[in-house]
Amino acid sequence: MMADSEPEEIAVIGNVDLTSAELKNNITNTMVEIEKSSTLLRKMEINVAEAEKRTGKNAVNMQETYSVYLIETRPVDAVTEGITPAAPxxxxxxxxxxELLRNYLLVTYPFVVVAxxxxxRAEIVWHKLSADNMDPDFVERRRVGLENFLHRVASHPVLCNDKIFYMFLTEEKEWKEMVYDTGFQAKADSRLKAMNAAFRVKNPDKRFIELRHYSDELQTVVSQLLRVRARVADRLYGVYKVHGNYGRVFSEWSALEKEMGDGLQSAGHHMDAYAASIDDILEEEEHYADQLKEYLHYTDALRAVCRKHELTQFxxxxxxxxxxAKKQQKEELATGTVRIFSLKGMTSKLFGQETAEQREAKIQALEKQIEEGEETIKDKNKESDDFVKTAWLDIERFKEQKDxxxxxxxxxYAIMQISMCKKGIQVWTNAKECFNKM
Incomplete structure (x- = not known):
């Protein structure tokens, strides 16, 4: 429990609940401002055009193979006005x-749900799809994901205006030095500190408790969707491979049957073509899985916002x-009474009270500390209030984007599944026609 004295001084402004109408009005006004604002993505085309494999030496002077990604940028005005654009x-x-850019954004903008x-590295691999991180298909999917990340940041109403982000897109070498010069690493909160705050906060904001529950529920639902999708993909792979077996059987059978040979061979070709399309289909499946995985990883960003609020509150x-405590000490010195047992109080009783001059000097020192403490409380209240307002608006923006x-x-994904089913029906319709001609 907190001390009983002067409770109004320790009120947490950030925990004042908004009514649903006020919150909705704030969100609507913010969304209007975002629409009016000109984000970087509206001014600049940003593409991760290609990936390239390179070989070099790492920090411990050992040979390594890695991928690099080509970022292309050009002004949007030249494109929209019909002017032949210059080379990007x-x-x-x-x-x-x-990774360095994202870590910088997480520390610098703790109230933002950073993409x-x-x-x-490849975590879920389907049959023929290689687990090698240098596999072209995986590198291509990662290229698409990195481009999506840049678009997310460039279209964010706050992050898009960051100078370091702009330098990341436009400066080859100076960018990294500028990041480290910001000292963002020293500002990063440790996990231990965050855990300590989470356990010791006495007056948690129920909205951020609900946000943590929302994050956990989102993680559970998306994880279940990914597991279901994995089972569907596995079963789909089996179905296509069965068609491959049909194609081989029909082809071999056609060599034994003179009268039915042409029909069997044609039916086998249809089956083979259907079975051969499985790799492209599974690659498309992975694209939808990547979209789900993005929001699975977004749950960590939501929890990061919660942790920062807990630290601020703590x-x-x-x-x-x-x-x-300082006010209580001042009161005890002024009245000469000790409200609670302490070693200091016992010492005074055993060895005598302090002189009036000593007591007055301590009172003056405490008054100065109390004045500084009240200013600190005022600053911390404002910091908490500002954090809650900005974070909550960004969380609502994220929820709309997620939906x-x-x-x-x-x-x-449903349309793709329907298309595959129609293709399967067409294959068997064609095979049926081949059988009917025998």
Missing amino acids: DTLWRRYSEF PLPEK ELEMAAQDLA RDLKEALIS
């Missing part, structure tokens, strides 16, 4: 540089507790 500005970036990067509560993206992805 280009530079190469490694995956580790994308995740695509997975660094620092506010510790400052308030310290201020209350829109997942709806489009699931509809496209």
Whole structure:
């Protein structure tokens, strides 16, 4: 429990709940401002055009093979006005540089749900699809994911204005030095500190508790979707391979049957063509899986916002507790009474009270500390209030984006499945015609 003295001094402004109408109005106004604002993506075309495999030496002077990605940028105005655009500005970036950029954004904008990067290595592999991180199909999917990450940042109303991000897109060498010069690494909160704050916060904001539950539920649902999709893909692979076996059997059978040979061979060709399309289909399946994985990784970004709020709240509560203790000490010195047992109080009783001059000097020192403490509380309250307002608006922006993206992805996935079923029906219709001609 916090000290009873002066409770109004330790009120947490950031925990004042907004009504649903006020929150909806704030979100609507913010969305309007975002629509009015000109994000970087509206001013600049950004593409990750290609990937290239390179060989070099790493930090410990050992040979390594890695991929680099070509970033192309050009002004949008030249394209929209029908002017023949000049060659785009280009530079190469490694995956580790994308990681550095994202870590910088996470630390610098703790109230933002920062978009995740695509997975660094292949985690789920389907049959013929290679597990090698240098596999062209995997590298291509990662290229698409990195481009999507840049588009997410460039279209964000806050992140798009960051100078370091702009330098990442336009400066080949100076960018990395500028990142380290910001000192963002020293500002990064440790996991241990975050865990300590999570356990010791006495007045948690129920909205951020609900946000953590929302993040956990989103992770569970998306994980279940990915598992279902994996089972569907596995079964689909089996179905296509059965058709491959049919094609081989019909082809071999056609060599034994003179009268039915042509029909069997034609039916076998249809089966073979259907079976051969499985690799392209599974690669398309992986594209939809990547869209789901993006939101699976987004849950970590949501929890990062929650952790930062818990840290802010914990620092506010510790400052308030310290201020209350200082006020109590001043009261005890002024009245000469000790409200609670302490070693200091026992020492005074055993060895005598302090002189009036000593007591007055301590009171003056405490008054100065109390004044500083009240200013600190004021600053911490403002920091907490600002964090809650900005974070909550960005969270609502994220939720709208998530609903829109997942709806489009699931509809496209359903359309793809319907198309595959129609293709299967057509294959067997063609095979039936071949059989009827025998």
